[in-house]
Amino acid sequence: MGAVGAAAPGFDEADAAVVRRGIVLVGFMGAGKSTAAALAARAFGEPELDTDRLLEQELGETIESFFDREGEAAFRAREEELLLGVLARPDAGVVALGGGALGSERVRAALRGHVVVWLEVGAEEAWRRVAVGERPLARDRERFERLHAERRPVYAAAADAVVRTEAPPEAVLAALPALGALREELSRAGGPLRLVWARSASGDYPVFVGRGALRRGVFHPVGGRRVVVADERVAALHELSGDWSLSVPGGEAEKTVARAEEVLRAMARAGVGRDDLVVAFGGGVIGDLVGFCAAVYQRGVRCAQVPTTLVAQVDAAYGGKTGVDLPEAKNYVGAYHQPAAVLVDPDVLATLPHEEVAAGYAEVVKTALIAGGPLWDQVRSGADPAAEEVIVGCLGxxxxxxxxxxxxxxxxxxxxxxxxxxxxxxxxxxxxxxxxxxxxxxxxxxxxxxxxxxxxxxxxxxxxxxxxxxxxxxxxxxxxxxxxxxxxxxxxxxxxxxxxxxxxxxxxxxxxxxxxxxxxxxxxxxxx
Ligand SMILES: NC(=O)c1ccc[n+]([C@@H]2O[C@H](COP(=O)([O-])OP(=O)(O)OC[C@H]3O[C@@H](n4cnc5c(N)ncnc54)[C@H](O)[C@@H]3O)[C@@H](O)[C@H]2O)c1
Missing domain, CATH: 1.20.1090.10 (Dehydroquinate synthase-like - alpha domain)
Incomplete structure (x- = not known):
């Protein structure tokens, strides 16, 4: 991540004093929190605190037997007391919390000084992983699924980062550098930032989302030269520094083989190499065009997407489809090339003409129809499509x-x-x-x-x-x-x-x- 300046305007000053100490793993039973905590602690060289294990030491018996004898309320009271102590420890390095710990308001408040990572797991996969166990809340499938649905929004609201764990521990291991970068960034107190870990068969990558992120100089990954290919209108309105940069016109009529050739040749003349990071800075047209150039240049170089339109922030920047149009048909020439990272700053949408916001709204409604549930409810009740929650719902x-x-x-x-x-x-x-x-x-x-x-x-x-x-x-x-x-x-x-x-x-x-x-x-x- 790059250097960060003063706190972003509008950012709660109270947050500026917070130094995020620990990485706190939260999530449902079976999400793999203990395994992930062990991996993360080893990678960061920090102490690992598994709160379920600490609680059992303190209780002098297993959680299951205490829970069965004393009941849930007594268990939660003991758990809360222990967690507040752990979260206040100056050496709180990597902490795994029990699945129900976020039910306590005091625990949720204590998380403020840490980076909260939600290890997300589907109900079915979680059941598969824990059903053979002895856990008191995992004995009845229906109740388990209800609890899973109830807790999801609680984890989502607390999370600074979301990592889906359908393939543990690989997903967690791969996400560690990005989690480290997130912690560093949040500790600089420049403003809020979220991480969503994107998975795909050909590679995983981080998506960072935060208002004012560009102004604050947030950037990931670092290393190699940063080769910025920008929409020329965007380059005139917003700043993204690079070691080398090029501006090209935006708009669908520019998404052509000829324009791709121009970009590729400019990259070759500038000596762009395999270690460099190409950055697409603009809307979906630039994302598709520059992503395509990165996919084919020297048979593939890394490409980060920095989307600046609503279409691109909710849709085009993710998923690795890149390409250009032929006069005969759209997107006829292209390649799959997953980004190395995506950086989303909803503040850049402030300069987007309202017709372009409206155009992005069509993709928002499409995505909400696919998602159904809370995202569709938000959208149909007239939510601002450029609101961070809507963007995060769509990209998720x-x-x-x-x-x-x-x-x-x-x-x-x-x-x-x-x-x-x-x-x-x-x-x-x-x-x-x-x-x-x-x-x-x-x-x-x-x-x-x-x-x-x-x-x-x-x-x-x-x-x-x-x-x-x-x-x-x-x-x-x-x-x-x-x-x-x-x-x-x-x-x-x-x-x-x-x-x-x-x-x-x-x-x-x-x-x-x-x-x-x-x-x-x-x-x-x-x-x-
Ligand atoms: N790869 C995918 O999965 C995927 C998904 C959806 C759409 N797309 C593609 O995305 C393209 C459409 O993207 P788009 O709607 O972003 O168009 P676009 O990139 O042409 O941007 C629209 C206009 O907004 C301007 N602009 C961009 N950011 C701005 C900002 N912050 N402030 C002011 N002006 C700004 C641009 O100069 C341009 O004139 C299509 O080619 C479509 O096929 C791709």
Missing amino acids: TKLAVVAEDERDEGRRQVLNLGHTVGHALEAATGYRRLRHGEAVALGLLCALRLSGQEALREEVAALFSARGLPARIEGVGVDEVVELVARDKKRRGGSVPFVLVSGAGAVSPGHPVAKEELRAAVDEVVCG
């Missing part, structure tokens, strides 16, 4: 999908919701008249019509209209769009499968759609 949804299926062979296809018609509309308008997000908004309305979700379509149309997104595009013919859909690169055996919706949180790929139905749905969003 995308990362979870990509972790399951990096290469678009199954689950990942849901992210294409609204994009089949959306991409055809972009191509039909020469990539100039419609922003990507505006096209996705129209495509999403078509997908909801094709899904037979009238009420949901109306609700989404009202959300779009409140943000100023167009409900129709003029000067485009239905036949042309249907023809372009048929050329979609996801077509299989002559037909293009659609992503359809049977409710918020219930989105699935691979649905055939009859040509006449498609015509009718497209007819509602275009007029020739």
Whole structure:
């Protein structure tokens, strides 16, 4: 992480005095906290404090037997007393907390002086790991799942970092350098910062999110020269220092093979090498273009994404799809290349024109429909799409999908919701008249019509209209769009499968759609 200046404006001064001492691992039963604590303590050369073990020493018996004899309230009181003591210790290096410890308000307050890492695990995986054990709260599956659902928001609210642990201990080991960087950064008291650990089959990487992060000079990873390729408008508005930098125009019309060649040749002339870190600083166009250049330059160099539009902060910067358009079709030339890191500063969205925010809103609504649950509830109740909570909810949804299926062979296809018609509309308008997000908004309305979700379509149309997104595009013919859909690169055996919706949180790929139905749905969003 780079040097950090004064506390960011608007940042609570009380926080400035806090030096984050320990790494405190929290999470549900079976998340792997004890294993992770041992690994982290060894890596950081610091003492490991496993509070369940300390508690058993103090009780002089196992937690299970004390819990069974004295009951949960008596157990929680003893646990709280011990945890407050441990968290106040000056040598609190790496601390693993029991799964229910965050039920205490006093414990939650005591976490303020530490870096709280939530080891996230799904209910099913957690049950698989602990069901054979003796734990008092893991004897009845239904109760276990209820508890898992109840505790999730408590962990989420307390966490500075989230690491999913479906593959322990590798995920935790890989995340340690980023966790160390997070602790260092938080201890500088420059402002809040969160870490979300992204997993994918071809590699894991950290996503840092924090208001004012750019202004504070937060950056990760360090090492090698920093080669910044920026959107020229962004470079004029925001600063990101580099050892070498280049500005190129943004906008879809610039996402071309010719522009990629220009960037690649400039990199070659500047002597960019395999040890350097290429940084894409701009919206989704720059992220896709520069990510593609990094993927193919010398057969692949590291690339960090610093997204500056809502589209890029909620969607485009994650998941490793990079590429450029051909005049014939969008994203036809590309490569998978996972970023080395993503740095998200929601403050940079302050300079984004409102039409661009609206375009990003389409991706927010799409992602919330895929996620369902709390994210959809937030979005449908009119939450500000640029709010950090919404951005984190969206990126978490995308990362979870990509972790399951990096290469678009199954689950990942849901992210294409609204994009089949959306991409055809972009191509039909020469990539100039419609922003990507505006096209996705129209495509999403078509997908909801094709899904037979009238009420949901109306609700989404009202959300779009409140943000100023167009409900129709003029000067485009239905036949042309249907023809372009048929050329979609996801077509299989002559037909293009659609992503359809049977409710918020219930989105699935691979649905055939009859040509006449498609015509009718497209007819509602275009007029020739
Ligand atoms: N790779 C993926 O998974 C993925 C996902 C979604 C979208 N995308 C791609 O993303 C692209 C769309 O991205 P986009 O909507 O960010 O477009 P964009 O990158 O063209 O940015 C939109 C406009 O905003 C300007 N801009 C950027 N940041 C700004 C800021 N902070 N302040 C002021 N102006 C700013 C740019 O100069 C540009 O004019 C499309 O090409 C789409 O295919 C990729």
